[in-house]
Amino acid sequence: MTITITAFERSPDRGKGLARDMRVRWALEEVGQPYDVRLVSFAEMKEPAHRALHPFGQIPTYEEGDLALFESGAIIFHLAERHAGLLPDDANGRARAIAWMFAALNTVEPPIFDCSLVQIFERDEPWYEKRLRAIDESIRKRLADLSRRLGDADWLDGAFSAGDLLMITVLLRLKASSNILDDYPNLAAYVARGEARPAYQRAFDAQLAVFNAASTG
Ligand code: GTB
Numbered sequence: 001m002t003i004t005i006t007a008f009e010r011s012p013d014r015g016k017g018l019a020r021d022m023r024v025r026w027a028l029e030e031v032g033q034p035y036d037v038r039l040v041s042f043a044e045m046k047e048p049a050h051r052a053l054h055p056f057g058q059i060p061t062y063e064e065g066d067l068a069l070f071e072s073g074a075i076i077f078h079l080a081e082r083h084a085g086l087l088p089d090d091a092n093g094r095a096r097a098i099a100w101m102f103a104a105l106n107t108v109e110p111p112i113f114d115c116s117l118v119q120i121f122e123r124d125e126p127w128y129e130k131r132l133r134a135i136d137e138s139i140r141k142r143l144a145d146l147s148r149r150l151g152d153a154d155w156l157d158g159a160f161s162a163g164d165l166l167m168i169t170v171l172l173r174l175k176a177s178s179n180i181l182d183d184y185p186n187l188a189a190y191v192a193r194g195e196a197r198p199a200y201q202r203a204f205d206a207q208l209a210v211f212n213a214a215s216t217g
Pocket of ligand 1: 011012013014018019020021042045057058059060070071072073
């Protein structure tokens with residue numbers, strides 16, 4: 001059955017792969033599932049047709065037969081459950097990998113995403129510097145703990161899993177906007193290991209091709 005996801009027609013990140021369709025593309029590449037992409041404009045995302053797929057009028061969405069999903073984490077969990085390669089076979093290992101998926105989205109991503117929002121929307125506010133320092137502190141707290149737990153391991157818990165995929169896409173956002181990861185060399189190397197995966201490269205190239213086509217078209 002054909003899988004169709006949605007992505008920005010023109011991603012504001014100019015092809016850096018920071019929008020959340022990138023993690024879904026990566027997961028699809030890891031499990032070897034071909035997919036189509038429907039590109040949507042900001043206006044189209046808010047239309048009833050798109051809202052029927054995504055109640056919050058966002059990307060990414062996922063369609064496969066009569067299944068429509070939203071939320072990148074749920075989409076990746078769905079793929080990981082149905083195809084080999086993103087979750088371990090043993091029940092306990094699987095549960096731990098799922099815990100890392102939640103940790104990426106629920107514990108590590110919020111301060112990192114907040115930081116981008118503050119940098120975009122609060123730059124001219126009198127509290128800007130103070131707020132930025134507070135967020136930087138929250139991010140560093142998470143990174144220090146994550147770095148300690150990862151130690152010298154390649155991945156968070158045994159073999160590469162959907163937990164690593166999500167954690168790496170979350171950390172990649174930092175790499176695009178600051179040098180903070182340099183202070184945690186094992187996390188920088190962890191992110192680089194993720195980026196070096198052939199599935200990541202294919203996904204990255206595919207989203208970059210969208211940006212390049214929109215720029216030349
Ligand atoms: N929790 C949802 C998920 O994980 O799927 C969040 C989805 C989401 O935030 N979607 C964003 C969106 O559709 C795109 S990814 N925004 C449009 C809107 O809300 O109207 C967030 C994003 C946007 C831009 C950049 N960038 O330019 O670097 C990076 C990430």
